[in-house]
Amino acid sequence: MMAGRTGAVLLRVYCAAVLLFLSLPIIxxxxxxxxxxxxxxxxxxxxxxxxxxxxLMDRTFMGALATSLELATLxxxxxxxxxxxxxxxxxxxxxxxSTALETFLLSPLTLPGVLFGISMLFFLGATRxxxxxxxxxxxxxxxxxxxxxxxxxxxxxxxxxxxEEAALVLGASPWQAFRYVTLPLLKPGLAAGGLFAxxxxxxxxxxxxxxxxxxTNTLPVTIMSYLVNQxxxxxxxxxxxxxxxxxxxLLYLLDxxxxxxxxxxxxx
Amino acid sequence: MARRRSVxxxxxxxxxxxxxxxxxxxxxxxxxPGQLLCLLGPSGCGKTTTLRAIAGLLxxxxxxxxxxxxxxxxxxxxxxxxxxxxxxxxxFPHMTVMENxxxxxxxxxxxxxxxxRRAREALAMVQLARMEDRYPRxxxxxxxxxxxxxxxxxxxxxxLLLDEPLGALDKKLxxxxxxxxKSLQRQVGITTIFVTHDQxxxxxxxxxxxxxxxxxxxxxxxxQEIYETPRNxxxxxxxxxxxxxxxxxxGREQSAVLLRMDDGAVMVASGASTPGQGTRMTLAVRPxxxxxxxxxxxRTHALPAQIEALVYVGTAVHIHLRTGTxxxxxxxxxxxxxxxxxxxxxxxxxxSWDAAAARLVE
Amino acid sequence: xxxxxxxxxxFLLAFxxxxxxxxxxxxxxLSPLLAPENPGPTLAxxxxxxxxxxxxxxxxxxxxxGVAVTTLALIIAYPVAYxxxxxxxxxxxxxxxxxxxxxxxxxxxxxxxxxxGRAGTVNTLLQASGITEAPLALMYNxxxxxxxxxxxxxxxxxxxxxxxxxxxxxxxxxxxxxxxAGAWARFRYVLLPxxxxxxxxGVTLVFMLAIGSFVSxxxxxxxxxxxxxxxxxxxxxxxNNNFAAALGAALLIISLALLYVxxxxxxxxxxx
Numbered sequence: 001m002m003a004g005r006t007g008a009v010l011l012r013v014y015c016a017a018v019l020l021f022l023s024l025p026i027i028x029x030x031x032x033x034x035x036x037x038x039x040x041x042x043x044x045x046x047x048x049x050x051x052x053x054x055x056l057m058d059r060t061f062m063g064a065l066a067t068s069l070e071l072a073t074l075x076x077x078x079x080x081x082x083x084x085x086x087x088x089x090x091x092x093x094x095x096x097x098s099t100a101l102e103t104f105l106l107s108p109l110t111l112p113g114v115l116f117g118i119s120m121l122f123f124l125g126a127t128r129x130x131x132x133x134x135x136x137x138x139x140x141x142x143x144x145x146x147x148x149x150x151x152x153x154x155x156x157x158x159x160x161x162x163x164e165e166a167a168l169v170l171g172a173s174p175w176q177a178f179r180y181v182t183l184p185l186l187k188p189g190l191a192a193g194g195l196f197a198x199x200x201x202x203x204x205x206x207x208x209x210x211x212x213x214x215x216t217n218t219l220p221v222t223i224m225s226y227l228v229n230q231x232x233x234x235x236x237x238x239x240x241x242x243x244x245x246x247x248x249x250l251l252y253l254l255d256x257x258x259x260x261x262x263x264x265x266x267x268x
Numbered sequence: 269m270a271r272r273r274s275v276x277x278x279x280x281x282x283x284x285x286x287x288x289x290x291x292x293x294x295x296x297x298x299x300x301p302g303q304l305l306c307l308l309g310p311s312g313c314g315k316t317t318t319l320r321a322i323a324g325l326l327x328x329x330x331x332x333x334x335x336x337x338x339x340x341x342x343x344x345x346x347x348x349x350x351x352x353x354x355x356x357x358x359x360f361p362h363m364t365v366m367e368n369x370x371x372x373x374x375x376x377x378x379x380x381x382x383x384x385r386r387a388r389e390a391l392a393m394v395q396l397a398r399m400e401d402r403y404p405r406x407x408x409x410x411x412x413x414x415x416x417x418x419x420x421x422x423x424x425x426x427x428l429l430l431d432e433p434l435g436a437l438d439k440k441l442x443x444x445x446x447x448x449x450k451s452l453q454r455q456v457g458i459t460t461i462f463v464t465h466d467q468x469x470x471x472x473x474x475x476x477x478x479x480x481x482x483x484x485x486x487x488x489x490x491x492q493e494i495y496e497t498p499r500n501x502x503x504x505x506x507x508x509x510x511x512x513x514x515x516x517x518x519g520r521e522q523s524a525v526l527l528r529m530d531d532g533a534v535m536v537a538s539g540a541s542t543p544g545q546g547t548r549m550t551l552a553v554r555p556x557x558x559x560x561x562x563x564x565x566x567r568t569h570a571l572p573a574q575i576e577a578l579v580y581v582g583t584a585v586h587i588h589l590r591t592g593t594x595x596x597x598x599x600x601x602x603x604x605x606x607x608x609x610x611x612x613x614x615x616x617x618x619x620s621w622d623a624a625a626a627r628l629v630e
Numbered sequence: 631x632x633x634x635x636x637x638x639x640x641f642l643l644a645f646x647x648x649x650x651x652x653x654x655x656x657x658x659x660l661s662p663l664l665a666p667e668n669p670g671p672t673l674a675x676x677x678x679x680x681x682x683x684x685x686x687x688x689x690x691x692x693x694x695x696g697v698a699v700t701t702l703a704l705i706i707a708y709p710v711a712y713x714x715x716x717x718x719x720x721x722x723x724x725x726x727x728x729x730x731x732x733x734x735x736x737x738x739x740x741x742x743x744x745x746x747g748r749a750g751t752v753n754t755l756l757q758a759s760g761i762t763e764a765p766l767a768l769m770y771n772x773x774x775x776x777x778x779x780x781x782x783x784x785x786x787x788x789x790x791x792x793x794x795x796x797x798x799x800x801x802x803x804x805x806x807x808x809x810x811a812g813a814w815a816r817f818r819y820v821l822l823p824x825x826x827x828x829x830x831x832g833v834t835l836v837f838m839l840a841i842g843s844f845v846s847x848x849x850x851x852x853x854x855x856x857x858x859x860x861x862x863x864x865x866x867x868x869x870n871n872n873f874a875a876a877l878g879a880a881l882l883i884i885s886l887a888l889l890y891v892x893x894x895x896x897x898x899x900x901x902x
Contacts, residue, residue: 005327007813015713018706019726022784025741026733028751032744040744042751082641089634103889105638108646110835110892111885112842114859115878116649118866122656122875123649142646145638203734205845206859210866220734227740227849232747240737247732251725261724325804345807346815352808358801362823371819375810423809 030244033237040232055238064222065242068202071218075140075201076194079148082141083193087152087186088178109146113206116143121210136211140201147200148193152186192258195250202247219243274301274459275336275426277322282331284317291317293483294331299476304453304460306470309480310506315463316431318480322461323429324348335426346375351425351458353433357416359404365391365415366400372423390422391415393452410441417449421456428453428460434469446472467507471495479503501629504552511558511597512629513551513571517543524623527551531592533571537626549628557625558599560587561618562610570618573597577613587611589619650882657875664870675876685861689880692857695772696841699779703787703836704829706780711791711828712821716800727785735782739849742778743769746850770852778846783839787832794828795821834892838885 028042033051035044055061086105108116116139124135163185167177205220212221219239226236254260282295292314299305307315321328324345332339340348360368369390373383391397394414404412413433420428434442434449450473453460464470470477471491479486479494479502487499498504501512515527515535524536527549537551560575561567572592579586585607587599597619601607610617658671679685714723730738745751746768753765768774798821806816822829844859851860858881865874 011709011713015710018710018784019723021781022730023726025738025745025778025781026730027741028744029737029741041749041754042744082637085634085636086638089632103892105642107889108642110838110889112838112844112859112881114842114844114862115653115882115885116646118862118871118874118878119649119653120645121866122871123645123652125871126652126656138645142642145642199732203732205734205736206843209863220736223734223740224736224845224849227736227743232740232743236740237744240740243737244733247734248729251729251732255721255725259721260728261720320804323804323808325807344812345804346810346812348808349810350808352805354801354805356799356801358799358805360802360806360820360824371806371811372809375806375815419809429808 026244029237030241031237032234033241035234035237038233040234040237051234051238052241054235055242058235058239060217060222061219061235061239064217064219065239067216068219071137071140071216072198072201074137075144076198078137078141079144079197080190080194083145083148083152084190086149087190087193088182105149106146108143109150113143113204114210117207117210120207124211131211131213131216133216136208136216139207139211140204143204143207144197144200147196148190151193151196152189188258192254195254195257199247199250202243273426274457276301277427277459277461278334278337279318279322280332280334282318282321282328282333284314284321284326284328290483292321292328295483295485297478297485297488299459299461301459302457303475304450304462304473306462306464306474306477307480308464308467308470308477308506309486310465312482313480314483315465315480319429319431319461319463322427323350323352349423349425350427350429351420351423352429353413353416353420353431355432356436357404357412357433359412359415359419361404363403364400365396365402365404365407368404368415369419369422371419376423386422387418390418393421394418409437410445413437413445417452421452421458425458428458430460430462432464433462435464435466442469443472449473471507479506481506497627498552498629501550501552504627504629509555509598511553511555513553513591513595513597515549515551517545517547517549519545525628527628529571529591529593530595531572533569535569535571535620535626536623537628538624539628543628550630551626552629553621553626555586555598555600556602557621558587558597559620560589560599560601560611561620562608563616563618566618567620570620573617573619575611575613575615575617578607578611589617591619653875653878653882655875656872657879659872661870661872675873676879678873679876679880685877688856688858688861691855692841692859692881693884695775695779695847695855695857696837698776699783699840700787700833700837702776702780703784704791704833707784707787707791707832711788712795714788714792715795715798727788730781731785735843735845736849738782739778739846742774742781742846742850746774746777769850770855772851772855774850775847775855778850779840779843782843782846783836786839787836790832790835791825791828794825794831798824831892834888838888838892842881842885 031042032040032044034047034049035041036046036048036050037044120135120139121131124130124132129135164177164181167181168174172180203220204218205224208218208221209224212218220243223236223240223243251260277299279295279297282292284290284292295314295318297305307318309315317326320326322333324340324343328341333341360371363371366387369387370383373386378386388397391400394417396411396414396418399407399411399415404415407415416433434445437445446469462470462473471494474491476488476490477494478488481502487494487503494503495507498507504510505512513529513535515529518526518528518534520526521536523538525539527535527537529535535551543549559567561570573589575587576590576596577588579588582603584600584602587601589597589599591597599619657675658673660669660672660674662668710727714720714727717723743750747753748765748767750768752768753762756762757765802820802824803816806820811819841857842859844857844863847855847857847860848863858877862874862877862881865871865877
């Protein structure tokens with residue numbers, strides 16, 4: 001319902017303001033990197049790409065970026081390996097009526113990351129596994145799994161179960177029906193879920209911070225340690241800008257492949 | 269619920285576009301007090317847009333909406349004092365029947381006792397007196413429809429707007445509700461605009477019908493005018509079933525126009541003015557007006573054709589024909605007498621009609 | 631088909647449920663630093679948490695922050711969710727609302743630090759326009775924490791509300807308008823009651839995320855803005871793991887209670 005012309009305009013202006021509020025800190029974090037000044041300020045004074053050069057030369061940052069990229073990639077692969085069978089099960093709607101199971105599978109999404117972070121820390125200690133690359137990777141797979149499952153659920157909500165039956169009636173074996181009908185239908189959901197898994201791992205702090213060591217520091221954890229020490233220099237802005245560029249590019253890709261609106265619980 | 273007054277509604281050059289798509293193109297229309305007018309057309313013809321503009325739910329880009337000669341364009345929907353029954357009724361699912369019906373009165377700040385009294389009256393009028401405490405989901409489709417109507421009439425609106433209000437009902441119930449709606453509208457005497465894509469419904473209910481197509485008004489008239497003398501091919505085709513034949517104007521014979529068909533036969537049609545000889549025209553004839561005869565019984569002006577199929581539909585037989593030039597025709601023959609032996613698939617027959625039954629369009 | 635679920639169930643039991651078990655186990659022992667002789671299982675850590683007003687206050691602060699952020703997010707989000715739900719083309723809107731979610735909280739906090747610092751953008755603007763003379767303390771306090779957290783959690787609220795508002799037929803609002811309801815009455819009597827389910831879902835989700843968040847609080851908070859997740863982090867840094875585990879157990883109980891409420895809400899929705 002149109003709330004009168006003025007009302008509609010007011011609503012639009014308000015929403016534009018909220019959207020600006022949402023993107024403001026990101027614009028600022030990226031913007032400071034382009035300043036000529038060492039002190040991070042917004043709007044930046046002057047224009048320079050010096051801080052990008054500085055960030056790219058910085059061994060700590062580059063090492064952390066490489067770690068993060070590697071970890072996120074492995075997390076994506078691991079998440080798909082563990083999650084694919086479950087995704088197939090979800091596609092077949094084994095879950096009807098078992099909300100408890102669904103709640104459990106999605107719970108790593110909603111339980112505070114800090115809780116899982118320390119639990120994993122104690123777990124690795126108690127099992128004498130110790131802080132390690134494999135422990136970090138497993139923790140990341142755990143927090144990325146719900147995204148994969150949820151995306152698959154979102155994709156296959158309302159998928160026509162009749163398609164597979166049609167394939168069977170047409171003479172396909174169950175394996176062929178899965179291979180040529182179900183799997184292709186699952187693919188966009190898996191691709192989107194995989195991208196989400198990557199993003200989740202690439203961004204994470206609350207879990208990583210308890211599980212990383214000097215050798216396995218991820219990029220967000222490294223940036224965090226700079227900020228905790230109140231070192232806001234523009235190099236942090238430059239490396240942040242780089243991180244933002246990577247995630248926004250991935251989100252854009254996600255949108256192209258799949259349509260971001262479909263990933264939310266909103267209808268098409 | 270006697271009505272004190274009925275309003276006249278007028279649209280002047282109403283225009284509305286969505287982006288580059290014109291939904292309604294300079295529409296002029298007048299509804300007289302107490303009349304029921306149907307806006308009829310296929311989906312996307314602009315009828316719902318027109319209704320929503322009248323209701324105040326959208327602003328037209330140009331043009332005026334007048335109620336009793338007063339421009340109401342700037343009056344917001346909630347101050348227009350109209351009634352609307354939307355598609356699927358739009359009953360508030362979280363309110364009981366009583367709460368639904370009293371909603372409009374509560375919005376107007378009507379005193380509690382009066383609200384209750386008027387709501388009961390309205391529910392009694394639609395025969396739902398005992399359903400007060402039910403929720404919409406506990407009602408059948410027909411009952412929901414009546415609640416929507418009661419909710420709308422209880423505020424004594426100046427104008428009743430109905431947007432395909434019977435579309436969700438099955439055929440039998442729909443026909444029953446059509447009769448009920450019409451008598452209720454008569455009884456209350458309220459000016460009503462009814463949107464539908466169902467031509468039978470429009471013919472049954474309307475005092476007048478406005479046929480719309482691609483945002484433009486095609487023809488406004490009584491149901492009989494629209495059916496018998498459609499202004500153009502679209503109207504003839506949209507309302508009921510119609511046969512179309514290409515032809516060339518050949519001259520006049522008393523009050524009828526003579527037409528040369530593409531296979532050489534000369535046929536007749538009604539028409540006050542004669543278009544110039546040689547003009548290409550389209551002839552429109554309803555299936556029930558076609559007379560199918562054997563060569564012995566043929567009339568002077570008859571078109572040779574071959575029967576392709578006979579379809580028995582109970583009250584009638586539909587005769588599917590093909591002329592010498594390949595045009596397909598359908599003729600309805602009432603099952604009052606047994607079918608003659610000359611009517612069988614493959615038979616060569618002659619098709620004719622009275623001049624008054626055929627119209628030249630476009 | 632249950633076979634297909636085995637890998638994920640085994641994985642989550644081993645690496646998600648078991649670690650929580652270890653945490654609960656750890657919470658029942660005293661730190662070896664405090665009690666080198668290891669007196670065995672004890673509830674001393676919990677007694678310390680419940681018996682000391684300092685820690686109780688932190689729990690209350692955590693809940694208060696959750697309430698404040700959830701309320702703010704709800705009020706700010708509703709109109710946006712409405713616009714999003716009713717938008718004809720929502721591609722760009724959704725992109726703008728989701729994109730902050732994929733940018734690391736650390737980086738968003740960094741942006742807020744630049745904006746809210748003593749010599750930050752906001753203070754510079756305020757002083758330049760003559761509204762204030764001295765710079766205001768906008769961060770390293772509750773204000774900064776609340777702003778940053780509301781920012782982080784707003785998209786969740788918008789999406790939760792929008793998905794429910796979307797399901798409310800527009801014709802209900804239209805009909806209400808024609809029946810004489812103005813914009814406020816339409817919100818109060820039609821939209822709000824019908825979107826309560828979304829409000830419930832959004833509120834539990836945002837509240838749960840708010841009381842568990844720690845990066846924004848660590849970066850934009852100060853000495854006063856101590857909440858449970860931050861206290862847990864500090865205790866771990868102090869290698870007081872066993873007490874941290876007890877604090878974690880407290881947070882876990884609150885979170886699970888909320889998760890239960892949420893799953894109940896979903897169940898009623900499924901059967902409705």
